[in-house]
Amino acid sequence: MASIGAVTRVLLGKNVANKVAAANTGFIKFYSTAPAYENIKIDVxxxxxxxxxxxxxxxxxxxxxCGPLFVELGQAVRDFDADDKVAAIVITGNEKAFAAGADIKEMQNNTYSENQKKGFLKDWEDISNCGKPIIAAVNGFALGGGCELAMLCDIIYAGEKAKFGQPEINIGTIPGAGGTQRLPRYVGKSKAMEIVLTGNFIDAAEAERMGLVSRVFPVDKLLEETIKLAEKIGTHSPLIVKMAKAAVNQAYETTLKSGLLFEKSYFYGTFATADRKEGMSAFVEKRPPNFKNE
Structure with missing residues (x-):
């Protein structure tokens, strides 16, 4: 993961960093009843x-x-994953930055043995282990760990001014939270090599062309459109959505032959659910389905 210091000092420049630091982050309204966190805000x-x-x-x-942010993020994701009232999760930042990298000061003095003993970055697994769909709404910079966090999500929507990249090479290290593994799967080896070995940024339009991003929207419409997508997903059976997500993810973990067997077993499995029966019955009877997550 690239550091915030490296990104702002080496690549962006102090002037940009100062402007971003002064950015207004109040574009999302959160209820006062939401649980208190120091590094994230949550709402339904x-x-x-x-x-x-x-x-x-x-x-x-x-x-x-930073570490505390990811502990809080992991806790929030686990809580929402366990909440039957929640259909999907959206992760976002502010208009200037989704996340511009890891906190270099926090890891600067880490050693190899410490990383191994403590399982450095293990908290990131809470995102990839979530059974519910997670959508990244990316405005501004998604660099290093920020790009890796976006790729941990199931779908990425981007604002038209978003910038993606893996600039870890500039500070003498490599991506450590999936950048070298997920990026080639999403955009191909050649493009992934170019991004990782140069540290260059790519804009939202190019990210969409290469398949890293699903859709691009005006900055002020991004969150609205992302929530609409989550609401659309929420009209379906939560149980079947979870199975469909697992089946698609399996395509990145196995051979085509094994993946097809996995898909077929899950497809057969839907016939043991009440929601499959309700969905097909509603289709035949030309009425909206009433899914029960069963």
Whole structure:
């Protein structure tokens, strides 16, 4: 993961960093009843109040991904994953930065043995282990660990001014939270090599062309459109959505032959669910389905 210091000092320049630090981060309204966190804000939004919204909230540090932030993020994701009222989760930052990298000061003096003993970055697994769909709404910089966090999500929507990159090479290290593994799977080996070996940024339009991002929106429409997507997902059976997510993810973990067997077993498995029966019955009877998550 690239550091916030390296990104702002070496690549962006102090002037940009100062402007970002002064950015207004109040573009999301959060209920006062939400649990208190220091590094994130959470809410439940949408017409049916079934979309969990998590905002990274370290604006003065460009949402640098420090350890305490990820502990809180992991806790929030686990809580929302266990909440039957939540259909999908949206993770976002602010208009200037989704997350511009890891907190270099926090890891600067780490040693190899300490990293091994403590399982450095293990908290990131809470994101990838979530059974519910997670959508990244990326405005501004998603660099280093920020890009890796976005790739941990199931779908990425981006604002038209978003910037992605893996600039770890500039500070003498390599991506450590999936950058060298997920990026080639999403954009291909050649493009991934170019991004990782140069540390260059890519803009939202290029990210969409290469398949890293699903769709691009105006900055002020991004969150609205992302919540709409989450609400659309929320109209389906939560149980079947979870199975569909697992089946798609399996494509990145196995051979085509094994993946097809996995898919077929899950497809057969849907016939043991009440929601599959309800869905097909509703289709035949030309009425909206009433899924029960069973």
């Amino acid at each position: 939004v949408g017409a049916k109040k079934n979309v969990a919204l998590i905002q990274l909230n370290r604006p003065k540090a460009l949402n640098a991904l």
